[in-house]
Amino acid sequence: MEKSVLISGGSRGLGHELAEKFISDKWNVMTFSRSGETKEESVNGKLFISSRADMRLDHDIRDVVKTFEEKFRGFRLLILNAGSVTRARNFMDSNLSELRKVFETNVFSNSLLIREFLKIESTKAVIHITSDASVNNYEGWAFYGSSKAAMDYIMRTLGDEIPEVEFISLDPGDMDTEMHREALPDADTNDLQKPEDAAAKLYERILEAISNDQ
DSSP, X not given: OOEXXXXXXXXXXXXXXXXXHHHHTTOEEEEEESSOOOEEEEETTEEEEEEEOOTTOHHXXXXXXXXXXHHOOSEEEEEEOOOOOOOOXXXXXXXXXXXXXXXXXXXXXXXXXXXXXXXXXXXXXXXXXXXXXXXXXXXXXXXHHHHHHHHHHHHHHHHHHOTTSEEEEEOOOOBOSHHHHHHOTTOOOTTSBOHHHHHHHXXXXXXXXXXXXX
């Protein structure tokens, strides 16, 4: 059976490394991000599409899903990797506009992406890249953590409402990425995972989670 995956935020960091893992395992892969280039090519005998699109724009999400539906067949998987974070600071020192920014991508845009993707026949699984901040309290992480917790709740609820599709939240752990540096620009990154190492472990967890559906 053909296997196809759509990965949001696939131009760099964890998303890029995950895309490389799926490509090497001969999946059809489509990624999109605001910073990515638009291209379509054959890799390992499978189709790879990269699209420049903004998660915050509803019409961009719909265009991406439409392209994915038209180009790919077989087992279809969605990975919600794109996310937004602000500099970690205490709640009373934060601007509520930052909360709106984080929820816009991490909750509202992800929710629309799921809704559009679920309209595709043969959708088998949705993976949400979450964070331990969704369940553990860390000073300065109220906005990001609450957005991840909200999305985790939505995923669990969808699992009850649509049992024929797998809805799974997975935490890759702390990584040395641009997002982490944006949140904690002065942090020591020596002990953080490299994105490629985190992706290798996460890829195996994804395959294990969806193994019964392939």
